[in-house]
Amino acid sequence: MPYNIAMACDFFYPQPGGIESHIYQLSSKLISLGHSVIIITHAYGSRSGVRYLTHGLKVYYVPFFVLYRESTIPLLWSFFPILRNILIRERIQIVHGHGSLSTLCHEAILHSRTMGLKTVFTDHSLFGFADPGSILGNKLLKFTLSDIGHVICVSHTCKENTVLRASLDPNMVSVIPNALVASNFLPDHARASSSHITIVVISRLYPNKGADLLTAIIPRICLQHPTVRFIIAGSGPREIDLEQMREKYQLQERVELLGSVRHEDVRDVMVNGHIYLHPTLTEAFGTVLVEAASCGLLVVTTKVGGIPEVLPSHMTIFSSPSEDSLVASTSRAISLIESKAVDTSKFHDQVKNMYGWHNVARRTEKVYDLIADTTNEQLVDRLKRYYGCGIWAGKLFVMCVVIDVLLLRFLEWLFPEADIDRVRKWPRRPTDYAILAGENDEVVKVESEDEASGLADASWK
Amino acid sequence: MSSVDRPHDESPLFATPERPRKRPWRKLLWVHQPYPDNYVDVSFLSQLKRNMHVQQYSFWALSSDSTVIISHVSTVALFVCVFVVIYNFDWNPAWFAFSGSGFTLIGYFVWDYLGNNTTSRTATSKSALLIVSTLLGLSPVLKSLTQSTSSDSIWAISVWLFLLNIFFHDYSVGPRKTVPPTLSTNLAIAAAIVLASRLSTTLSVFSFLLFSIELFGLFPIFSRWLRSYSFIGHLILTAFLIITTEIGMLRIGGLWASGIWFAAMLSAAFIAPGWLIALQKYKNEIQGPWDPAKPVLRNR
CATH class of the missing domain: 3.40.50.2000 (Glycogen Phosphorylase B;)
Structure with a gap:
């Protein structure tokens, strides 16, 4: 079943980097699998508004002040109106955030949970536990991941790290590595x-x-x-x-x-x-x-x-x-x-x-399948999860979420959902399908290391 | 079957191709293994290490280390007592300057006799003379420094400066390797200057500041040296400081103040170390392969 997916991250083209190319490659492969994907990031200089990339990959450059982390608390809710508009306009079902240092990703996940959408988070980096920066960052991560659908980590070590940092159930964390365009x-x-x-x-x-x-x-x-x-x-x-x-x-x-x-x-x-x-x-x-x-x-x-x-x-x-x-x-x-x-x-x-991006997209698709069928829990149960984040932090987080819910009610009254235009899907010509089908031919051999490591598979049967 | 000997593998959330017998899961990314992506192996977090670098404290070691803090806090309290008796009870500041200089000379000769002196006596006396005469020249200026400021502000600012001095003081044990941190000394001298500016005559300002330089500039060097030279000597000095401060407290605040002060010193020496040891059971340091490695470089 094709999904409407929104990737949310502060880091995207024109800025170069690992997360940026990860989001681009994953999105274009998901499009070739038949999903519809948009990317939400903040405006880079004059690059503001909606841009189109290959295969109809649409990027929303949201005008958004890039401040220090301390200053984002008052901005926590200012992003909600425009995000809600984009998510309704694009009929988004799944919001996929990237990078634990991206505040836009954290905010997008919080607001989309308030709106009852499914969420996935991908962690790309490792953090310690002792220095003040990590302690703050880990608390923020715990807040966001308290009510996440599924988490993806790029390596097993990264999974262990993230599970400890955000006190997660390891069963809801998948390991899907990065890939390269060989x-x-x-x-x-x-x-x-x-x-x-x-x-x-x-x-x-x-x-x-x-x-x-x-x-x-x-x-x-x-x-x-x-x-x-x-x-x-x-x-x-x-x-x-x-x-x-x-x-x-x-x-x-x-x-x-x-x-x-x-x-x-x-x-x-x-x-x-x-x-x-x-x-x-x-x-x-x-x-x-x-x-x-x-x-x-x-x-x-x-x-x-x-x-x-x-x-x-x-x-x-x-x-x-x-x-x-x-x-x-x-x-x-x-x-x-x-x-x-x-x-x-x-x-x-x-x-x-x-390593191939197609394989990454297939495995990510399985994660989407897993969370798409889950039912949303009651608000009280959701608040209970946030309350368990810490003696002081728990109460603060609950306050943030309650304000978020009230803000959603206000936005629903001010900009009714019926008044928001829905976009048309990017048209696909028959030739596009042919190209996409060709890209999807890539087959992954399970246990492909056998000849290299010298361990014949037969000995295990 | 694999699900029998692998309790974590009971509910594969993702569809996986069933094989007669799975080979054990390995912590590798480059091989496509027949396990779901969210598979949790029994080896999960096996490289997690806890409280690797935690130091085990012993009560008496902590208690004897706390005398260093007690000694410095007593110095500050003694100084405050001296100010109060000069300001409120009209004691003569010159008396403190004389006795302070006397103790400083005794301390200098002990230090000199035991062979720690690296600078010549002439050079030391020259710089001492220079400081004293500079102070004498500056005293009238310092006396009028805070004339336009109310006394309440002065008390508040001196409290803050003394608290910061106690916070930033160098309590480390052993011979000093690098340049001494001057921040705490500067804070104490600044507090002394603002207090001195409340005094009435130029001579009392001079005497009070001379006493403060001896107490905050020279005494910490002596007490630090004594600590590394003889611990018994350090204990005797600390006891002397505590008794002197108690007398000062008794004079300015009566039995109550001296009683509370004595209880505070007692708890710093005996209750606080025990409390710290009792809190050690909550220590939870986490180390693992995700921590940045410490590079090992050859020293050249």
């Missing part, structure tokens, strides 16, 4: 140099992305392996440290700093290399690792967050987040490449079978 990350082994080994690093240069470790290990690796070169793409506050390191050890010839590159150029940078190095300290999923493997690079990464779940062991060399361990792991990768002990040419086809 055809955009084709390997090109002719581009990589045959005389020396190139190590590629694509990362924002922040302390939590392991930029300090990177600065520390480059001179040691260059000293040990005279044939190794580095290409580093990305910018951030630690860029200056890398430049200083390059000057101090006179590595200008061997360490190339590209600055930040656009996502569509990532592949062209990657194919110049043999090894992809990822010294991060925290990561929920690590799409860039999948992209690197798809480009035929051997991946050297720290074993943190959800990273151990992402790629099979023959594509990755894991390291602990220490300088010595990273140098040892990178040296091992270099000797593997030099002795041609690892065949990276098959990586692309293997990765293509592991």
Whole structure:
């Protein structure tokens, strides 16, 4: 059964990033499965109003002040009138929010629950429990997720984290990983140099992305392996440290700093290399690792967050987040490449079978099927859920929800539902159906790792 | 069947292809496993660790550490008592300046004799002379500093400054490695200056400020050194401070004030540590693979 779905998130095109492309790819695949999808985000500069993307993917850029988190409490209800209008106009059944740092997503979920719609939330990142920012953020997440239909996390580690942060029943949290458009990350082994080994690093240069470790290990690796070169793409506050390191050890010839590159150029940078190095300290999923493997690079990464779940062991060399361990792991990768002990040419086809957006859309569709049939509970039961969020927070949350319900009554009186125009669905021509049918042919092989891991399936029967 | 040995697998919410015997679930994303996406394995949260870095406290260690706080709070209380007896009971401030300087000299010679001095005596006496003469020159200015402000505002601001001083004071034990945090000293001196500006003569302002510099600028250095040199000496000094403060409290507020103050000190030394230990059972620190890793860098 096709659904009318609204994706709600603060982060969307023109801003680049992982969540942004996730929402776009998932939406277009859901459209190809026959659903109707709109995206609700805030206005980016002059980009305000309704815009259309491929296949009739409609984006609402809502004029909305982007303030600090403290200032959003008074704005909590100001978004409701326009959101209600959009949701009724588009006959939305399911509201799907993305990203726990997006206040627009939290507000959209709260208001659509008040309106009795079904809600899904996707969490893309990991948070701690001890620092004040996380404590506040986790409380807000608990508020939003008290009355959510289903939660999607991008990795199993992310699921454990979210279940703890928002005190959820683990059965209502699904793990659906990110994916990549494999055809955009084709390997090109002719581009990589045959005389020396190139190590590629694509990362924002922040302390939590392991930029300090990177600065520390480059001179040691260059000293040990005279044939190794580095290409580093990305910018951030630690860029200056890398430049200083390059000057101090006179590595200008061997360490190339590209600055930040656009996502569509990532592949062209990657194919110049043999090894992809990822010294991060925290990561929920690590799409860039999948992209690197798809480009035929051997991946050297720290074993943190959800990273151990992402790629099979023959594509990755894991390291602990220490300088010595990273140098040892990178040296091992270099000797593997030099002795041609690892065949990276098959990586692309293997990765293509592991991660595809079509598979993500199918699995998300199952989540929608699951929540679509549930009946909405009484307001009192809903309030009970919010009340259980904490001694003080519970009462505050109940107040917010009660005001939200009263505001809905007021809006129903001021702008009756009958007066709101309903939009026409995006027309689909027969050729569109043919194209869509072609996209849907992708078949996923269950337990596809068997030949790679050497565990024959027969032994389990 | 798998549902027998896997209690969590009883109700698959999503349609899954039934196989004769499922291989165990693994925490991997790159393999498409015949389990629903919301499957909860028995290994769920198995990497969760609780209270890994929690320190076990012992009562007597906490109690002896609390003497550091008692010593500083007593210093502040003593200073307030000194101000009250000068302001309300017309005691001569010069008396406090003299006795304070006497104690400072004794403390300096003890410190010097035990071989901790790194600066020459001439240099120390030169800087002491410079500070005293600067203070003497500034006293008339400081006396008229808050003439247009009402006394009530002065009491309020000095209370806040003293509270902040107690809050920001460096209570850490052991030899000081870095530059001392001057914030708490500055707060105390600022409080002393606003209080001094209430006094009537230039000489009393000078005497009072000299006493305050000795008490808040020099005494913490001495008491910190004494603590690392001899704990018994520190205890004797703390006892001396408590007794002096008690006498001061008795003089300005009578039996009630000194009784309440004594009870507060007693509870800081014995009841508060016990309470802290009793509260430890509510400690719930959560650590797991989602925490940002601590990078291990070689020191160069």
